[in-house]
Amino acid sequence: MTNNSNELPIVECIARARIPTTRDPNHSTYPEIFLHLYKNNRDNKEHLAITQYERLIRGAYIGKLTPEREIADSYNGITLQFDPKTGDLISNFGEDTFHGRLPVRIHSECFTGETAWSARCDCGEQFDLAGDYILQSDVKSKMCQQHGVIVYLRQEGRGIGLSEKLKAYNLQDLGKDTVEANLLLNHPADGRDFSIASSILMDLQLSEVDLLTNNPDKLKAIEIEGKLRCTSRIPMVPLSWNEEGANGNNNNNNTTNSNSHSGIRSKEVESYLRTKIEKMGHLLTTPLTMHGSNLSSTKKE
Numbered sequence: 001m002t003n004n005s006n007e008l009p010i011v012e013c014i015a016r017a018r019i020p021t022t023r024d025p026n027h028s029t030y031p032e033i034f035l036h037l038y039k040n041n042r043d044n045k046e047h048l049a050i051t052q053y054e055r056l057i058r059g060a061y062i063g064k065l066t067p068e069r070e071i072a073d074s075y076n077g078i079t080l081q082f083d084p085k086t087g088d089l090i091s092n093f094g095e096d097t098f099h100g101r102l103p104v105r106i107h108s109e110c111f112t113g114e115t116a117w118s119a120r121c122d123c124g125e126q127f128d129l130a131g132d133y134i135l136q137s138d139v140k141s142k143m144c145q146q147h148g149v150i151v152y153l154r155q156e157g158r159g160i161g162l163s164e165k166l167k168a169y170n171l172q173d174l175g176k177d178t179v180e181a182n183l184l185l186n187h188p189a190d191g192r193d194f195s196i197a198s199s200i201l202m203d204l205q206l207s208e209v210d211l212l213t214n215n216p217d218k219l220k221a222i223e224i225e226g227k228l229r230c231t232s233r234i235p236m237v238p239l240s241w242n243e244e245g246a247n248g249n250n251n252n253n254n255t256t257n258s259n260s261h262s263g264i265r266s267k268e269v270e271s272y273l274r275t276k277i278e279k280m281g282h283l284l285t286t287p288l289t290m291h292g293s294n295l296s297s298t299k300k301e
């Protein structure tokens with residue numbers, strides 16, 4: 001395995017499965033998503049793609065697998081044939097490049113935000129918003145059509161890992177911001193490698209994506225000449241900013257922020273978001289009334 005950062009990582013899907021989900025309460029039957037587990041030649045992590053699009057189910061097992069059966073249930077009118085020993089699809093459909101745009105979220109692991117209900121960051125909220133945007137049918141944007149992909153990168157704490165992130169939290173409690181805390185611990189401000197996500201998206205045969213993000217580094221990483229293109233950015237506006245009078249690019253109708261849930265509020269999350277905007281160039285306009293500050297800075301795209 002090579003580790004040349006100028007080259008795109010090589011990714012290989014090592015497991016796929018169909019997952020019925022409860023994400024869409026308006027759906028009469030449960031919608032289905034597919035989990036694709038990838039290994040790669042950059043790190044020893046298993047990264048994930050969560051897809052909602054029928055052409056992206058290569059290798060996914062559909063129907064009830066028994067040792068005698070070689071034909072699985074049909075899916076969207078296509079009869080699926082699979083290898084009963086491995087569970088892999090034999091049919092080759094879905095191998096063509098997908099011609100069209102799909103909403104895509106590249107999300108980084110955050111145990112504290114997604115599992116432990118931490119109000120230090122908005123990671124759990126963002127993950128839910130991305131799922132709602134992609135999986136629900138009643139979102140504002142007609143572009144969704146209940147199709148899309150979430151690439152879930154196992155890059156906890158912007159790549160520094162959970163134990164180092166907890167040390168950073170302690171420094172933040174002493175007054176450092178998230179960037180200063182990382183640097184004091186001898187880590188980069190952001191140690192993530194988004195090119196793994198690009199390779200996964202290309203493996204899923206995507207060529208054009210509408211990226212759900214405020215992070216300019218993700219927008220850059222997604223542009224692979226002649227292969228992968230970001231056609232538009234869908235801003236991730238914190239839910240709590242709904243009532244705070246967010247302006248500028250946050251008022252874009254085509255955002256993930258389409259419901260009235262009040263979102264995460266804490267002085268820690270405000271500091272976290274402020275540091276993203278002021279030090280990491282995130283494409284968000286701070287609401288003027290942000291608690292504990294009178295910020296009015298606007299980052300232009």
Ligand SMILES: Nc1nc2c(ncn2[C@@H]2O[C@H](COP(=O)(O)OP(=O)(O)OP(=O)(O)O)[C@@H](O)[C@H]2O)c(=O)[nH]1
Pocket residue numbers: 106107108109110111120121123126155156157158159160165168169178182212213214215218236272276282
């Ligand atoms: N080092 C460090 N990492 C944190 C902290 N809070 C959250 N994180 C990590 O920051 C990452 C958030 O990444 P993403 O959800 O991809 O979002 P993003 O890069 O901010 O960009 P968006 O696409 O705009 O949401 C996760 O890996 C979190 O674990 C912190 O205080 N310190």
